[in-house]
Amino acid sequence: MKQFLTRILLVCGITGFTAQAPVVAQGRNITIKLTPLKNTKVYLGSNYGNTLALFDSAFLNDKSEGVFSAPNKLTGGIYFVVTATPEYAIQFDLLMDDQQQFSITADTAFKDKAVISGSAENVFYDSYKKFSATEAKYMQGLEADFKAKKARTKEDTAALRKQYVKVDKVLQGYRDSIIEKYPTSLLATLFSTLKRPTVPEIPVVKGKPDSLYPYHFVKGHFWDDVNFSDDRILHTSFFEPKVDDYFRYYISIEADSIIKEVNYMLLAARGGKEIYPYLLNKFTKQYMNPQYMGQDKVFVFLFENFYAKGDTTLLDAANKKIVTERAYNLMANQIGQPAAPINFPDSSGKIVPLYSLTNNFTVLAFWDPTCGHCKIEIPRLDSMYRAKWKALGVGIYAVNIKEEETASWKKFISDNKLVGWTHTHETTAVRVAGERAHLMSFRQAYDIYKTPTLYLLDKDKRIIAKSLSMEQFDEIIKLKLKK
Numbered sequence: 001m002k003q004f005l006t007r008i009l010l011v012c013g014i015t016g017f018t019a020q021a022p023v024v025a026q027g028r029n030i031t032i033k034l035t036p037l038k039n040t041k042v043y044l045g046s047n048y049g050n051t052l053a054l055f056d057s058a059f060l061n062d063k064s065e066g067v068f069s070a071p072n073k074l075t076g077g078i079y080f081v082v083t084a085t086p087e088y089a090i091q092f093d094l095l096m097d098d099q100q101q102f103s104i105t106a107d108t109a110f111k112d113k114a115v116i117s118g119s120a121e122n123v124f125y126d127s128y129k130k131f132s133a134t135e136a137k138y139m140q141g142l143e144a145d146f147k148a149k150k151a152r153t154k155e156d157t158a159a160l161r162k163q164y165v166k167v168d169k170v171l172q173g174y175r176d177s178i179i180e181k182y183p184t185s186l187l188a189t190l191f192s193t194l195k196r197p198t199v200p201e202i203p204v205v206k207g208k209p210d211s212l213y214p215y216h217f218v219k220g221h222f223w224d225d226v227n228f229s230d231d232r233i234l235h236t237s238f239f240e241p242k243v244d245d246y247f248r249y250y251i252s253i254e255a256d257s258i259i260k261e262v263n264y265m266l267l268a269a270r271g272g273k274e275i276y277p278y279l280l281n282k283f284t285k286q287y288m289n290p291q292y293m294g295q296d297k298v299f300v301f302l303f304e305n306f307y308a309k310g311d312t313t314l315l316d317a318a319n320k321k322i323v324t325e326r327a328y329n330l331m332a333n334q335i336g337q338p339a340a341p342i343n344f345p346d347s348s349g350k351i352v353p354l355y356s357l358t359n360n361f362t363v364l365a366f367w368d369p370t371c372g373h374c375k376i377e378i379p380r381l382d383s384m385y386r387a388k389w390k391a392l393g394v395g396i397y398a399v400n401i402k403e404e405e406t407a408s409w410k411k412f413i414s415d416n417k418l419v420g421w422t423h424t425h426e427t428t429a430v431r432v433a434g435e436r437a438h439l440m441s442f443r444q445a446y447d448i449y450k451t452p453t454l455y456l457l458d459k460d461k462r463i464i465a466k467s468l469s470m471e472q473f474d475e476i477i478k479l480k481l482k483k
Contacts, residue, residue: 027069028072032104041058041059077232080094102117104116124182192224255296284323296330299327300334335464342397352422362457363397366446
């Protein structure tokens with residue numbers, strides 16, 4: 001499962017290009033002279049989201065000359081010239097726009113002095129890099145002076161911070177001027193994507209400060225002038241970190257809040273041949289096995305609204321199987337949903353339905369009497385039950401998942417004195433009857449892929465929590481009782 005979707009897309013080939021790159025009449029023909037290298041390969045690489053990839057190669061002859069040539073154009077963005085030794089080192093970067101007939105002259109000893117001829121975009125880009133380098137050098141001097149002071153004061157720190165803000169405004173002003181003068185340029189697109197809203201001061205409304213206004217302002221303007229269907233922004237180092245920061249700082253961890261944003265981004269990116277499947281893949285991996293409980297609802301949403309409506313064509317057969325099976329295993333056990341009915345016999349053979357328990361809370365425990373981890377955790381569960389939960393009206397409905405281990409199951413219950421629980425198991429007869437009736441198995445309904453697996457249900461048997469520790473269950477029970 002950890003290897004899931006690592007290669008949904010053919011990102012690159014050492015001598016190739018992106019699988020989605022459009023075929024055009026006039027492709028790329030980029031000549032390069034990179035001294036002092038001779039009789040060796042060099043490469044064109046780029047970011048692909050958060051990954052660095054190589055998209056083309058050229059062989060340098062004994063005059064240090066070569067050419068990146070193909071009938072297809074590369075997707076636009078920020079690219080790098082990369083040498084094979086030492087260990088694929090980046091020499092310098094350049095812009096790749098729609099005009100891919102230009103020349104590069106450079107020396108590995110002077111990486112900042114590469115000359116690109118025949119590309120207006122790179123003239124703009126080179127000017128910006130020189131301007132930003134000047135500002136960076138200025139700040140480095142101030143930082144050196146600051147560190148050299150033996151006794152630094154708060155005023156010194158405040159002054160340095162003020163200079164940081166000033167330089168940032170100067171650089172943003174330069175970028176804004178490019179956006180205004182050349183709005184259709186690649187550089188303007190990249191600067192618009194890079195830009196982040198300036199946090200405003202807290203306003204006073206009717207005599208009271210509105211402390212939430214800056215948050216709502218930044219969130220509302222975070223994606224101003226960003227075109228999610230533009231594949232070129234995927235070929236930058238700053239687009240995916242900006243996406244990650246947006247979800248980290250401005251979106252609640254609640255699944256419904258995430259779904260709203262994910263849906264917007266994917267629908268806005270539909271026109272992109274590379275960025276749409278990339279984002280769909282990114283969100284799928286992130287929420288299939290999420291960081292926080294309940295966020296797997298986002299993955300179920302993606303499956304039902306994208307994959308189930310045709311986007312499984314983006315997957316190979318193996319990944320299609322993984323995505324589909326994982327979705328079906330999660331659909332029936334989402335937080336807030338009623339727990340799937342279980343009607344299993346107890347150790348005496350009497351059918352005891354899960355829904356027959358009338359406790360304020362029910363801990364649903366799936367375990368295996370031969371599992372080493374269960375032999376530790378199930379007695380711990382009993383200790384928690386005896387010490388706290390029984391008095392709070394918590395019941396335990398336990399399910400032995402190994403139908404062939406009836407004897408060891410009963411022995412474990414007896415040896416560990418697991419009294420007061422409802423102990424059940426699926427017999428062969430019950431399983432076969434369910435299969436003949438085409439009923440969902442309890443393993444699928446409750447996503448049983450490890451043991452023990454625990455769920456916390458409320459009085460109405462709605463799922464309150466899952467995939468948490470007993471201590472976390474205890475905290476949730478306390479919070480629910482306070483309410």
